[in-house]
Amino acid sequence: DVVMTQSPLSLPVTLGQPASISCRSSQSLVHSDGVTYLNWFQQRPGQSPRRLIYKVSNRESGVPDRFSGSGSGTDFTLKISRVEAEDVGVYYCLQQTHRPLTFGGGTKVEIK
């Protein structure tokens, strides 16, 4: 199985400052069709997960443009340009290139 390793586990951030979360996979996430199926999800406290980013860098409709995804191969990053209070929660990466699908362990974003 593809292991997805996120860092850091916990990320205290100051309001208005940037934040960055890393997700590394144990093998390349480039599918045989040439697409990289790497997603990012946000789970606010007490809520269901919500997809923010799909295929590395595509924002879901309604997701603020302060969220951006980047990366390739085995190394991916979710960036928040200016953290707001509503961004508190746990962030997960998910790969859909290989079976079984696998999630990262999560990164908890909190306000300092």
Add this chain to the structure above:
Amino acid sequence: EVQLVESGGGLVKPGGSLRLSCAASGFTFTTAWMSWVRQAPGKGLEWVGRIRSKSGGGTTEYAAPVKGRFTISRDDAKNTLSLQMDSLKTEDTAVYYCTSMSIWGQGTLVTVSS
């Protein structure tokens, strides 16, 4: 309104069975590849399995911990996804989410305990 609504969770004894349902509305369910994802109390997200759309072959895939015990099915006429869970273990205790990955339900809690 686009939504997924799960039902059927509850308390069941180890070795027992439970069937979860997920009602879809507001989007084209028939073309969606649907997954079940679970989250044990205080833990992260774990993919359980998925079913492709009929046009995608309608086939199913499962995570190793549930393979042979869980069965995913769909009724496109009723816009419904199901998860049949047999031979339940205490480690299956979790909130179970129905999802297309872009759309998520609110989850339903399954507790396996004697």
